[in-house]
Amino acid sequence: MSLPSQSVALLQAARDLVKSLPADAVLLLTETSLDWGEVRRMLAGCRLFVAAENPALTRSLRDDPDWTVIDLDPEPLPTQERMNTALLKAVSDELLPPGSHVVAIYNGIATLDDAPEPVDSLSVIHLGEHLERMTSQDLRILGDAAPLDVLRAVVDLATEIGREGREGQPIGTILVVGDTRKVLSLSHFQNFNPFRGYSRAERDVRKKDVREQIKEIAKLDGALLIGRDGIAEAACLHLGAHGANMRKGFGSRHTAAAGISKQTSAVAFAVSQSSGSVRVFKGGEEVLHIEPLARPHVWQPFRLETQEIEDKDEEEDEITDENGDEVS
Numbered sequence: 001m002s003l004p005s006q007s008v009a010l011l012q013a014a015r016d017l018v019k020s021l022p023a024d025a026v027l028l029l030t031e032t033s034l035d036w037g038e039v040r041r042m043l044a045g046c047r048l049f050v051a052a053e054n055p056a057l058t059r060s061l062r063d064d065p066d067w068t069v070i071d072l073d074p075e076p077l078p079t080q081e082r083m084n085t086a087l088l089k090a091v092s093d094e095l096l097p098p099g100s101h102v103v104a105i106y107n108g109i110a111t112l113d114d115a116p117e118p119v120d121s122l123s124v125i126h127l128g129e130h131l132e133r134m135t136s137q138d139l140r141i142l143g144d145a146a147p148l149d150v151l152r153a154v155v156d157l158a159t160e161i162g163r164e165g166r167e168g169q170p171i172g173t174i175l176v177v178g179d180t181r182k183v184l185s186l187s188h189f190q191n192f193n194p195f196r197g198y199s200r201a202e203r204d205v206r207k208k209d210v211r212e213q214i215k216e217i218a219k220l221d222g223a224l225l226i227g228r229d230g231i232a233e234a235a236c237l238h239l240g241a242h243g244a245n246m247r248k249g250f251g252s253r254h255t256a257a258a259g260i261s262k263q264t265s266a267v268a269f270a271v272s273q274s275s276g277s278v279r280v281f282k283g284g285e286e287v288l289h290i291e292p293l294a295r296p297h298v299w300q301p302f303r304l305e306t307q308e309i310e311d312k313d314e315e316e317d318e319i320t321d322e323n324g325d326e327v328s
């Protein structure tokens with residue numbers, strides 16, 4: 001099986017780009033088999049990734065040290081999103097560092113089985129920018145723990161804490177979102193609850209100035225609890241969480257975050273003090289890993305159904321959960 005002339009031209013262009021930019025890797029996103037030996041010959045010297053839904057397509061490459069295979073779940077997703085997923089996997093599995101440059105070759109125009117050419121497009125992707133876009137879309141993975149605008153605000157808060165720390169000191173913390181009543185029933189306060197006595201408007205994490213205040217509170221030991229409506233309810237919480245199996249290398253903070261997400265329907269964001277990375281747990285499993293990027297997140301891909309948060313929000317002095325019941 002030799003390569004079609006269009007594929008040859010694209011591979012040559014990819015090889016030239018890797019050399020001249022330079023780029024760190026070539027990603028082939030395809031559901032059509034190629035003459036892999038020929039592809040490797042043409043891209044000699046390049047780091048090679050192949051992403052496909054069909055495992056049969058990449059079987060022969062799995063034990064080949066020249067290739068890294070990324071398995072994609074079979075889902076009817078547009079090419080762009082499949083590429084996002086492949087790159088996010090490569091970064092979260094630490095196969096590529098954030099900030100890498102990747103030349104991607106894929107079928108961007110025709111997706112039919114009998115398309116005349118297996119690949120027809122080439123993109124140069126700068127992974128930092130790309131990741132920022134991916135995290136927004138990937139919030140959907142967190143399901144209905146909270147509305148997307150709340151989750152987006154919490155990701156911003158968590159990544160900012162991980163990236164900036166406070167006054168030059170790295171900070172680690174856990175942000176638990178949703179199922180407030182059950183989380184509180186499994187936890188205890190290590191200190192006074194610093195949110196007590198503040199109105200709902202003053203505790204709404206969708207507001208930037210509130211997030212700035214919460215960064216100060218995140219310095220205190222223990223976890224923060226945020227209702228699914230985006231209202232911060234508690235801090236300095238020791239989560240009485242267990243039952244999660246953690247990978248080696250994670251300590252008590254990540255174990256507690258995984259555990260509380262297993263025992264409740266809350267989502268837990270663990271901000272690592274040592275690395276600044278944010279790992280998001282749902283159902284006891286890590287579902288997202290966000291590296292501390294040098295620049296702020298730019299939320300790009302779709303407009304979320306955010307409500308305007310008005311300063312004249314209902315003011316309440318007592319701390320309530322998402323059902324409006326007093327919790328502390």
Ligand SMILES: Nc1ncnc2c1ncn2[C@@H]1O[C@H](COP(=O)(O)OP(=O)(O)OP(=O)(O)O)[C@@H](O)[C@H]1O
Nearest residue numbers: 172222223238239250251252253254256272273274
């Ligand atoms: N059950 C818990 N609830 C809330 N916070 C906890 C809990 N267990 C540990 N922590 C926090 O985690 C800190 C210890 O983190 P440790 O280094 O053991 O974990 P880690 O998972 O390796 O996290 P990091 O990457 O931030 O170091 C404690 O000082 C405490 O602030």
